[in-house]
Amino acid sequence: MTQKLIIADHIITGINADGSPAIMDDTAILVEGSRISEIGPTADMRRAYSGAEEIGGRGRVAMPGLINAHHHVGLTPFQLGARDQPLELWFPERLAMRDVDPRLDTLYSAFEMLASGVTTVQHLHSRAPGDTEAVLSRADAIIGAxxxxxxxxxxSFAFRDQCRMVYAADEDFIATLPAELRGPVWTYLSSFGLPLEEQIAVFHSLQDRWADQDLIGIQLAPSNLHWLxxxxxxxxxxxxxxxxxxxxMHLLETPYQAEYARRRTGGSALAHVDSFGLLGPDLTVGHGVWMTDDDLELVADRGVCLCHNCSSNLRLKSGRADLNGFLSSGVPVALGIDEAGLNDDRDMLQEMRLAMTLHRPAGHDAPFPSASDIFRMATEHGAATTPFGQSIGKIARGRFADVVLLNWNALTYPYQDPAIPLVDVILRRAKPASVETVLVGGAIVYHQGTFPAVDKAAVLDQLSQHLRRQKAPAEVEQRNLGYALLDPVRDFYNDWL
Structure with missing residues (x-):
């Protein structure tokens, strides 16, 4: 079994129960195979394991790999032609997006995530056209990347069996459209009409195919109340x-979703979902922007996890989640970049900084998230939303060696006052340029701008060549259909709020 020593001036192993960071100085991490087997003083570890490969060294800070707990696609919708819109209008807007090879698409965003310290991603595959084999083929391409x-x-391949364009039955919405749109819209929506039984079969097939792969977990994603x-x-x-x-599960992302739940159930989306026994420690609610105090109390009582998607909520006009209320409730809260961050990329370090900064309300004594709160959201609490659970999210014996090494000089140059706590400095100042090395399961997957296993330049060149070609007639048709649907979709929601 191969042995590696990861060496750093400081190792942030996680966040303590009291909210303080757990930091070890002049320490080395012994990695045997894919897991951490020992942590101890650097001098002692070097003597005990003199033959081990050394990674890192002086001037480095080690921390657990970050976890992007809510992600969908590779190239961003904006890159592919879909302008930012309020979420309900964004659904037809997304018909403007170009078609991209799923493997290349996945690699594109994975490059950005790894370069910002993300070692684990929660990939929620929301839309896949075609029959069961087509869906499985696309899933295998994504997972294979x-x-x-x-x-x-x-x-996860997200379950959905209704309301594919607006928060009403497909046939009811189509009946309201001009005659010339009804056929094309029905054809488009039908391409995402895989029967529920076959969607379940996709889940079982994926579990069977990837059961013995340490890097991959398959989970369930009942998509949202209106889609189910x-x-x-x-x-x-x-x-x-x-x-x-x-x-x-996405829930209560917008006020329109809260109103849909009221119209359908007479009450709360969360209360309805709870009536099926879905609320519990194994469920993560994505967004939750429009939860009430009663909803949050129910979530806390059931032990549900939440995932805060800060950039997405802002870009799609969904509203500002009550992150401080989430944190004070004691509910585990993870962090996700969703479709894309504020800079239209997958920079997890910036997403952490945005979440920390946006939720600092006026008033000297008003609560706000600490750097440690956000760090735990992006590590330990992110881990809790995945099938990997207690195997990632911290640096500890027995856990997977998912470790990020930061170059402290690159992070702080030309100066950083040493009195400022370490985690605070990382949250405020760290950028991808300061991420030197990323290990997943003990293997170096990123080092000084390069990806040992995949030629990034070749992938980007293939993407560029493919997307610079003239749009296919089907792409032009679909874009025009999306633009034609914007006004009818807007009209549908006119009396909702």
Missing amino acids: YTDLGMRASY SDKALESAARLADESGAPMH
């Missing part, structure tokens, strides 16, 4: 019980 690169991924019939909610609950797989 992560394994080729050496990145850890939790993958009661039959689908029952199926998700049954599958969760049978498989033990964790779940990730």
Whole structure:
């Protein structure tokens, strides 16, 4: 079994129960195979394991790999032609997006994530056209891209069986459209009409295919209340019980989703989901922007995890989540970049900084998230939303050696007052340029701007060549259809709020 020593001036192993960072100085991490087997003083570890390969050294800070707990696609929708819109208008806007090879697409965003210290991603595959084999083929291409690169991924194909364009039955919405749009819209929506039973079969097939792969976990993603019939909610609950797989579910992202829940159930989306037994420690709620105090109390009582998607909430006009309320409730809160960050990229360090800064309300004594709060969201609490659970999110014996080495000089040059706490400095100042080395399962997957397993330049060149070609007639048709749907979709929601 191969042995490696990861050496750093300081190792942030995690966040203590009291909210303080756990930091070890002049310490080395022994990695045997894919896991951490020992942590101790550097001098002692060098003597005991003199034959081990050394990684890092003086001037480095080690920390647990970051976890992007909510992610969907590779190239961003904006890059591919979809302007930022309020979420409900963004659904038709996304028809403007170019078609991209799923492997290349996945590698593109994975490069950005790894370069900002992300070692694990929660890949929520929301839309995949075609039959079962087409969906599985696309899933395998996405998962294969992560394994080729050496990145850890939790993958799910999101269940949905209704309301594919607006928060109403497809046929009811189509009946309101001008005659010339009805056929094209029905054809488009039907391409995402895989029956629920076959969607369940996709989950089982993926679990079987990737069962023995340390880097990959398969989980469930009942997509959102408006996209799921009661039959689908029952199926998700049954599958969760049978498989033990964790779940990730979008809920209450916008005020329109809160109103849909009221119209459908007479009450709260969370209360309705709870009636199927779905709320519990194995469920993560993505967004939750429009939860009420009663919703948050229910979430805390059931032990549900939350995932805060700060940039997405801002870009899609979804509102500002009550992160401080989430944190004070004691609910575990993870952090996700969703479709893309504020700079239209997947810079997790910036997403952490944004979440820390946005939720600092006026008033000297008003609560606000500390650097340690945000750090724990991006590590330990992110881990809790994945099938990897207690195996990632901290630097500790027995856990996977998912470790990020920061170059402290690059992070602080030309000066940083040493009185400022270490984690605070990282949260305020760290950028991808200060990420020197990233290890996943003990293997170096990123080092000084390069990815040992995949030629980044070749991938970007293939993407560039493919996307610079003239748009295919089907792409032009779909874009025009999306633009034609913007006004009818807007009209549908006119009396909702």
